[in-house]
Amino acid sequence: MGTTLQIQAPADFDLPRDVCSYGYFLLAPNHWDVDKQHMLRVLELEAGPSLCTIDQPSGGKVRARFDRALDRAEQTQARSQITRMLCLDTTHAEIKSFHKADPRWKKSGVGRLFRSPTLFEDVIKTVTSCNVTWPSTVNMNRRLCEVCGRKSPSGVPSFPTANKLARTRVGTLRGRCRVGYRDQRIIDLAKLFHKGHIDHDWIENIGTDDEVFKFLISLPGIGPYAAGNIMQLMGRYSRLALDTESIRHGKAVLNMTGTDNQMMKALKAHYEPFGDHKFRSYWFEIWRFYESKAGPATTWRRQATATMFTAANLSK
DNA sequence: GGTAGACCTGGACGC
DNA sequence: GCGTCCAGGTCTACC
Numbered sequence: 001m002g003t004t005l006q007i008q009a010p011a012d013f014d015l016p017r018d019v020c021s022y023g024y025f026l027l028a029p030n031h032w033d034v035d036k037q038h039m040l041r042v043l044e045l046e047a048g049p050s051l052c053t054i055d056q057p058s059g060g061k062v063r064a065r066f067d068r069a070l071d072r073a074e075q076t077q078a079r080s081q082i083t084r085m086l087c088l089d090t091t092h093a094e095i096k097s098f099h100k101a102d103p104r105w106k107k108s109g110v111g112r113l114f115r116s117p118t119l120f121e122d123v124i125k126t127v128t129s130c131n132v133t134w135p136s137t138v139n140m141n142r143r144l145c146e147v148c149g150r151k152s153p154s155g156v157p158s159f160p161t162a163n164k165l166a167r168t169r170v171g172t173l174r175g176r177c178r179v180g181y182r183d184q185r186i187i188d189l190a191k192l193f194h195k196g197h198i199d200h201d202w203i204e205n206i207g208t209d210d211e212v213f214k215f216l217i218s219l220p221g222i223g224p225y226a227a228g229n230i231m232q233l234m235g236r237y238s239r240l241a242l243d244t245e246s247i248r249h250g251k252a253v254l255n256m257t258g259t260d261n262q263m264m265k266a267l268k269a270h271y272e273p274f275g276d277h278k279f280r281s282y283w284f285e286i287w288r289f290y291e292s293k294a295g296p297a298t299t300w301r302r303q304a305t306a307t308m309f310t311a312a313n314l315s316k
Numbered sequence: 317g318g319t320a321g322a323c324c325t326g327g328a329c330g331c
Numbered sequence: 332g333c334g335t336c337c338a339g340g341t342c343t344a345c346c
Contacts, residue, residue: 131340136325180324185341223341244339 002050003070007062007079012092012109015039015056019086020297021287022114023134024125026305027141029149029159034299042149042158043081043117045074049150049158054082062086067154081117090235098237102274102281110284115233119200120162120193122233127182127189127221129229136178138302143177165190185221192219209238228279237279240271249286
C-alpha cells in the first residue's frame with residue numbers, strides 16, 4: 001500500500017494550467033497524462049525512487065500518490081520536491097503583483113512556471129536545451145533517465161542524481177545518452193553539486209540577481225542564455241533568457257526588424273517596463289503563441305511536441 | 317570587448 | 332539509402 005500525501009496549495013493554484021506552463025513538463029521523467037489531466041513522475045527519495053501521481057481532485061489541495069510507503073523523513077522530502085516543482089510556495093499575493101505589472105495575464109491567472117523537483121535537474125535540463133532543437137532535448141532527457149536513472153518499484157526510471165552523473169563515464173553519456181560535447185560539462189556540473197560546491201541557500205535566496213548571474217556563467221556549460229533560464233527556474237524573473245527563439249518571436253509577433261544584435265537590444269528594451277517580472281511577461285507571450293499554433297498546452301503530448309516545435313514548423 | 321570557428325546531434329532535403 | 336547542409340548556445344583563440 002503506497003503513501004498518499006495531501007499538500008496545501010495557494011487559493012489561485014490550478015494544476016493543469018500551472019504544470020503545463022513551461023516546456024520542462026514534457027521532458028522525462030515528467031509525464032503529463034492528457035486524458036486524466038494529472039502528472040506522473042519518479043521522485044528520488046532517501047530510501048530510493050518512487051513513482052508519484054500528482055493531481056488536484058477537487059481543485060483544492062494537491063494530492064500525491066506514491067507506489068510504495070514513505071516514512072516521515074521521505075514524506076517531508078517529497079512535499080518539498082513537489083512544492084518546488086509546482087511553485088506552491090509562490091503566494092497568490094506574489095502572482096497578483098505580477099498581474100499588476102502586466103495585466104494581460106490577470107484573466108487567465110497564469111504566473112507560476114513549472115520546474116524540476118531539484119535545482120540540479122533544472123541545471124542539467126537547461127544544458128540539454130542549449131545548441132539543439134527541441135526534439136534532441138526531449139531525446140537526451142529520455143535517455144539520461146533510461147540509462148542513468150534508477151527504477152521505482154513500478155519499473156519507471158528517475159532523473160539521475162548528481163551523485164550518479166558525477167560517477168558516469170564520458171563515453172556512456174556521449175554514446176548511450178547522445179548528449180554530444182555536453183558529456184564532460186554534465187559530469188563537471190554533477191561533481192560540483194555532489195561535492196556541495198553549490199550553495200543552494202545563497203544561490204536561491206541570498207545572493208543578488210547580479211551576483212547569482214555572474215556565478216552561474218562561471219559554471220561549465222552555462223552561458224548567458226542558460227544562466228538567465230536557470231535564474232527564472234529559481235523564481236528570479238528580472239532577467240531574460242534570450243536565444244534564437246526570442247529573435248523569431250520578435251520578428252513574428254512583435255514585428256521587430258533589424259540584425260540579430262539590434263533585435264536583442266530591441267527585445268531588452270521592450271520588456272524593460274516589466275521590471276522584476278520581465279521573464280514572465282516574455283515567456284507567457286511566447287507560450288500564448290505556441291498555444292495559438294498547437295492548442296492548449298494541457299493537450300500536448302511529449303512525442304508530438306518533438307515534431308511540432310521545430311523552427312520550420314513554428315515559422316509557418 | 318568583439319568576432320570567428322569548433323563542438324555534436326538529428327532533421328530536412330536532394331540525389 | 333546515402334550524403335550534405337543547417338540549426339542551436341557555449342567556449343576558446345585571436346585580433
